[in-house]
Amino acid sequence: MPVPLPSLLKTMLLLILLSGALLLVAVFFGLATGSSGLNPGELWTLIFRREQADPVTAAIIWQIRLPRVVLAAAAGATLALGGLVFQALLRNPLAEPYILGISGGAAVGALLGMMVGFASFPGVSLLAFAGSMATLLLVLSLAGGRHAPGKDTLLLGGVMMNAFCGALIMLLLALADNTRLRHALFWLMGDLSQIGREQLPLLLLLLPAMALVLLLARPLNLLLLGRESAAAMGVNVRAVSLTLLAVTSFMVGIVVSQAGLIGFVGLVVPHVFRLLVGPDHRLLIPACLLGGAAYLIACDLIARVLPAGEMPVGIVTALIGAPLFIFLLWKARP
C-alpha cells in the first residue's frame, strides 16, 4: 500500500510562486517609497505611461531607489542563504554567515580603507572583500588538513578570528577622527545608501553561486545525518563541504563589500522558513533566497522613511530580528 507523499515538485513551484509574488510586492513598495515621500502612483505611471512621467521622480526611482532595492534583494538573498548553509554545514542553529570570521576581516579591510581615505568604491569595497577572503583562508587552513574541515575547529577558529578582528576594529575606531568615525559606524551597521547603478553588474556574480548551492541541496540534507552517514550514502563530504563553504563565503564577501555588515538576516530568516516549509533544503533554499530578498527590501524601506533621518539598515534588521528570534525560541521550547 503506497504511502502518499506530497509531490516535492509541486510544493517547490507553489513556494516559488508565493515567495516570488511577495518579492515583487516588496520591490514595488521599495521603489515607490523613499525619504522624499511615497509615490506609488508615479511609479505606476513610470512603468506604464512613460511619456507622462516627471524626470526628477524618474531619476529618484531609477537611479537612487532601484540600485538600493536591487542591492537589498541581493544582500537579503545571499545572507539568508549563507545562514542556511552554515547552519546545516556546522549543524548549529546559531550559525550565521559571518561566523567564520568573514565579518571581522571585511570590517578591518573596510576601516583601513576609510582611514587611508579611499572612496567607497572601489577602494573600501575592494579592501573589505580582500579582508573577508583573507580571514576565510586563515580559518580554513587552521581547520583543514586531509579531511573535510572539522566543524568544531571551524567554529572555534571563526569565533577567535572575529574576536581578534574586533580588537583591531576598536583600535582603528579609536584612532579615527570624528568624521571618519561616523562613516565607519554607518558601514559597520550596514549601509545600502552608497550603491549606484555602476556597481550593480558586480552582483551578477552572485547568481552562479546561488545556482551551485541549489544544486547541492540534497547533499546538504544528507550532511545533517553526520559526515559518516552522508559519506555512506554516496556524498563526497569533503568536496561538498569545501565547495559550499567557499561559494557561500565568496557570496557573503561580495555582499559585505558593497553593503557593510548587515546582521540578523542570516540568523533569523532560515529559522522562520524552517518553521514554515520544513527541513528539506530543496525547498528552503528557494524560500530563503526569495524570502530573504523581500525581507531586507522591507527593512531597508523602513530604514529610509524614518522621520528622524535615514538609519543604517542593520539597526532595523537587529531591532526586528532579535525579538523575532526570541519569539521563535519561545515557540520551540519543549
Add this chain to the structure above:
Amino acid sequence: MKITLILLLLCSLWPAAADAQNPTREITDPTGRSVTLPATPRRVVSLAPGITEIIFALEREDILLGTTQFSNYPPAAQKITRIGSYVHPDLERIVALRPDLVLATRDGNPRRVIERLEALQIPVFAIDPRNLAEIKASLSALGTVLNAEAQAAALVADMETRLARLRQLTARIEHRPLVFFQVDAAPMVSVGEETFLHELIILAGGRNAAAGGPAYPRFGWEQILTLQPEVTIITSMAGGQSPEELRRAWEQWPQLKAVQNGRVHVVDADLFDRPTHRLLDGLEILARLIQPQIMAPVPAAAEPER
C-alpha cells in the same frame, strides 16, 4: 532595456532644458574642479552648516531650499528643509528638491555623494577653506556663484578691516602666553598647526601648546601638567559635556597656572567650528581672552562666555 532607453532620453533632455531656460557658465571651484553651473542659480542646496551661514550672510537665503541637520545659524536657517547630515547627506531628499546647484565642502561631505549628484546632472560647487585666506577666497567664490558679489566683497572687506586692526593691536605685545585650545573631552583633543584654529591662536597673540604634532593630537593630564599652559580655551560642545563639567575637570589641578590665574574659559563652539566669516567674532573673543589688556578699546561683538 526599455528602462535604459527612458533614462538615456531623460538624461539627454535635462541639460538641454536647462540650457534653454537657464544659461550656464563654467567656474573652477576652490578645490580645483571645473563646474558648469547655472548663471543664475534659483534652487540651491547646502551640504554644510557653515555654507548655510554664508548664504544667509550673502543675503541669498531666498534661493536656499535644503540644508544639513545642524544648520542653526542664523535662527532662520532652522526652518530650511533638512536633507540629512553633513556626514551622511540623503541623496533622495536632495534630488527631490530639484536643485540646480549644490554647495559642498570637501572636508566632511562624502565624495560618493558628490559623484552621484554629478551623475544625476546636478552641478556641485565645492569649497575647502583651511585658513583665513582661503575662507576669504571661498566667500568671494560663493559670492560670484550666487550673484552676490557686492555682499561678498563687503564681508571680505569687513574681515580684512578687523584683521588689520587686530594685527595692529597685537604688534606691540611683549608676551605671548601659551594657550591650550581643547576641542574634545574624554579623550582630550587639541588643535595642531594644520587647523585654522591654530592660525587664530597666533593672530590672537598666543602660542599654541599643541603645535608641532598632528592636526588633532590627544593629550593626557600628565602632558598638560608638563606643558603648563597659561590660558585654556574649551569649545562648548567638547565631548558633549556641559561648560561646568569641562571647567571642573581643569580645576581639579590647582598646580596649573591657567587654573591659578582663573584663565580657563569655555567658548561657543559654533563660532570656532565653522570656516566662515564668523570666525572673526571668535578671533576677537580669543584675543580678548588671551591678551585682555590690549583688547580693551575694541567693542565686544558677542557674549564671550556661556
Add this chain to the structure above:
Amino acid sequence: MNVVSTDNLTLAYQRQPILSRVTFTVAAGEFFLIIGPNGSGKTSLLKAVAGLLAPAAGRVEVFGRPPREQPRRDFARRVAVVPQQTPADFPFRVAETVLMGRSPHLRLWELEKEADHRLAAEIMAFTEITHLADRRLDQLSGGERQRVFIARALCQQPRLLLLDEPTAALDPAHQIKILDLLERLRRDQGVTIIMISHDLNLAAMYGDRLLLLSDGGMAGLGTPKEVLTYDQLEKSYGCLMLVDENPLGQVPRVIPVPEKYAAPYGRTGQK
C-alpha cells in the same frame, strides 16, 4: 565470489593502533557477525569495510576493489550502512528519511520519481513502519528508529548491508524481529550481511560465521561452534563464561557467570 576480503588489515586512529593484521573473507549471501569486547575495534573494522576509514597497513577489498578507490555514489548503490546512532536533532520525518536512501540512485539535480516513492513504500511495509511515516524521528522509540534506518539502508538496494549493533538498545522481542527481518532479506534476496553484535547468543543463532576480535587483533574466525569456546571467550572477554548447547538448535549457548554462581566452576569453566 567473496563480497569482502581483507589481508593483514591494520587500522589506527591518530597514530594509536586499533587492530592489526586482520584477515578474513565474507562470501555472498553470508550472515557474518563481528563480536568482541568493548574497544576491540569492531566499529573501526566496519568503517574500514564501508570505506570510511583508511587502512594504516594491509588491504581491504569490497566487491573486488578497495572501497576508498571506488566512486562514492557507485559504492553507495551496492553497500549500505546502518549506524549505531544518529544525531538527535535530525529534523526530517520517517518517510523523508527513508526516501533519502534513494540518493545514490539519483543524479544531483534529479528529484525522486514515482518508482522511488513506491519502492520506499514497499520497504516501509517490509520493515513495518508504514504507520510511522509522518512522525518525526525524535518522537520514535529506539526500536522504531532502528527500523527506519534499516529501511533507509534498504532503499539503497544494497548487495552488502553493514550494521553496527542494530539491536543494542532494544528489548528481546524487537531484537528478534529485526534479526528475523535481516535473515529474510538474506534468504529471499541474497543480501550479504555483516553485523556487529554484543549479544553472543544471538550471534550464535543467526550467524553463519563469526569473527572474534580482542586485544587489538583476531582471536577467532569460523562457525559459532568453532569460535564460541569457553577458553577463547574467557581469554578475550576476561570473565568466566559457561558454554553449553542451545536447546533451540545445534549452536553454542554462552552464559557469563556471575560471582555467586562461580564456585563450582573454579577457574576453568568446566564443572
